[in-house]
Amino acid sequence: MMTDDLAAPLNYLERIKSYYLGLGYEKALCLGTAR
Amino acid sequence: MKKPYVWAQLDEVPFTPLTKPLAAARVGIVTTASPYDPANGDQGPGAAYNGKSKFFQCFAAPIEPFPDVRIAHIAYDRTHTTASDMASYFPLAAMLRQVEAGKIGSVSPHYYGLPTNRSQRVTTEIDCPKLVSLCQQDAVDAVVLVPNCPVCHQSVALAASQLEKAGIATVVLGCAKDIIEHVGVPRLLFNDLPLGNAAGLPHDTGAQDLVASLALDLLVEASAPHTTVQSPLTWSGAADWKQDYSNIERLSEEEIARLRAEFDAVKKDAKKIKEAVKAD
Numbered sequence: 001m002m003t004d005d006l007a008a009p010l011n012y013l014e015r016i017k018s019y020y021l022g023l024g025y026e027k028a029l030c031l032g033t034a035r
Numbered sequence: 036m037k038k039p040y041v042w043a044q045l046d047e048v049p050f051t052p053l054t055k056p057l058a059a060a061r062v063g064i065v066t067t068a069s070p071y072d073p074a075n076g077d078q079g080p081g082a083a084y085n086g087k088s089k090f091f092q093c094f095a096a097p098i099e100p101f102p103d104v105r106i107a108h109i110a111y112d113r114t115h116t117t118a119s120d121m122a123s124y125f126p127l128a129a130m131l132r133q134v135e136a137g138k139i140g141s142v143s144p145h146y147y148g149l150p151t152n153r154s155q156r157v158t159t160e161i162d163c164p165k166l167v168s169l170c171q172q173d174a175v176d177a178v179v180l181v182p183n184c185p186v187c188h189q190s191v192a193l194a195a196s197q198l199e200k201a202g203i204a205t206v207v208l209g210c211a212k213d214i215i216e217h218v219g220v221p222r223l224l225f226n227d228l229p230l231g232n233a234a235g236l237p238h239d240t241g242a243q244d245l246v247a248s249l250a251l252d253l254l255v256e257a258s259a260p261h262t263t264v265q266s267p268l269t270w271s272g273a274a275d276w277k278q279d280y281s282n283i284e285r286l287s288e289e290e291i292a293r294l295r296a297e298f299d300a301v302k303k304d305a306k307k308i309k310e311a312v313k314a315d
Contacts, residue, residue, distance in 0.1 A: 009212040009227055010277045012185050013042065022283030023295045 043155045043189055048219040048260035049199040053177055057255050062133075063143035063175040065166065065194060066125055067151045067187040068104035070096060078107040080119040086304050091152075091312050093165040095145035095173070098127055102146060109151065110184040111231030115276045120237035124183055126208065129234065129247035138251055143173045149180070149194055151187040158190050163197040170203055177204040177254050179247075181233050185211055192218035206250045206257075208233040216263065223263040224250040228270050230280065236271050 053060060071078055075087040082105075089108035096102060104125050106118055122128050130142045147169055152158050170178060178198055180191040188211045195205040199221055206222040209215045210233050215223050226233055226246060235243035246266055253264050270276050279285065286294070 006275060006277050009225070010280065011213050012188075012211040012280075013213050013217060015281050016185055019281035019283045022286075023291060023298065025298075 040153065042214065043193055043218045045193075045196055045219040048221060049196055050221045050257075050260040051199045051202055051204050052258075053204045053254050054202070055176055057139055057251060058137060059140040060176040060254075061141045061143055061174060062130060062139050062251070063170055063173060063178045064125070064127055064130060064146045065149050065178055065180040065191060066104060066146060067109060067149055067181070067183050067190065068106050068121075068125055069108055069148065071103040071105050078105040080117055082107040082118075083113075084108070084110070084301060086301065086308055089150075089308065090148060091150050091309065093150065093162045093169065094148045095169040096148065098142060098144060098146055102127065104146075106183050106231060109187060109231075112229035112276070112280050114279045115229040115270070115272050116231035117237065118231055122234060122240075122243050123232045123237040124181060124234055126179060126181060126234035126243065126247055126250075129240075129243045130179070132244060133247050133251060138248065140176075143170075143175050145169070145173055147178075149190055151182070151184060151190050153186055155189070155193065158193050159197070162190070163194050166194055167197055167201045167203070170198065171201065175203055177206070179250055180205060180207045182207070182209055182211075183231050183233065185214055185230070188214040189218055192220045195220045204254050206253050208246060208250055212263065212265075216261070219261060221260045221262065222253045222257045224253055225263055225265045226268055227265065228268060229272075229276050232270075236268060239271070242268055 069088045069090050076085055078088050085107040133139050150162055182188040182191040188209055191207055192215050198205050207220050208224050210226055210228050210230050212225045235246040249266055
């Protein structure tokens with residue numbers, strides 16, 4: 001379960017990755033392999 | 036096998052100091068918002084996503100008469116951002132007040148539209164060089180870049196890099212700190228507010244003036260790239276706004292199915308619009 005600290009800045013990269021994976025898209029707007 | 040999308044990350048972030056006193060500097064505004072055109076349907080405030088108002092080429096438009104720019108084509112935080120106050124995402128009025136206050140010399144006679152684009156190649160090879168040229172034509176000394184959606188943040192971060200290489204100092208006003216810092220920018224004024232409010236709280240001139248002032252200070256005070264300053268602003272709406280944006284855990288199976296169908300439809304429309312633009 002993703003829990004968020006409301007005081008910390010929102011982690012958009014992780015949030016978007018989870019969202020699109022959850023919708024069934026692997027390619028769209030996921031964070032790829034980190035350099 | 037399809038590869039997942041990889042967000043841009045700059046190995047080196049260029050940095051240009053402001054080359055004249057701030058009080059003499061000409062400052063330009065770069066936005067991913069789009070000029071309102073009634074022919075493109077509902078562009079808000081509060082409009083659903085409207086791909087018809089999306090633009091695909093960099094442009095310069097006059098600041099007089101006062102522009103009307105909207106963000107209906109952008110994935111800002113529609114749950115919490117009303118987009119009812121343009122000044123919360125387009126800081127022209129605030130910058131003009133900074134001129135009156137003597138903090139900056141002038142605002143550029145044009146503002147600049149930067150397309151938001153997942154294609155980093157298009158952004159860096161086509162849009163950014165055009166943006167640099169437009170800013171140079173207006174003899175801009177510094178630029179404030181204001182993104183709205185997650186990909187907008189990437190696009191403006193890439194643009195900041197090219198502007199700096201061209202000798203134009205930049206500061207990004209952003210709400211997605213992680214995206215901007217992942218790409219790498221010289222200067223970020225971070226507002227911990229829902230997407231679509233990077234220039235300050237809606238209907239709050241004091242907050243918008245504070246953001247403008249802090250951003251301009253950063254132009255002078257930053258001495259190295261990757262400098263982030265956070266404004267003291269907190270969201271004036273729901274305290275738990277961060278729980279909502281693209282949070283898959285908050286969605287039922289039915290909502291997920293609906294959103295997937297909606298996303299597929301948006302992608303089809305976007306493709307048609309893009310092909311129509313290419314054909315013109």
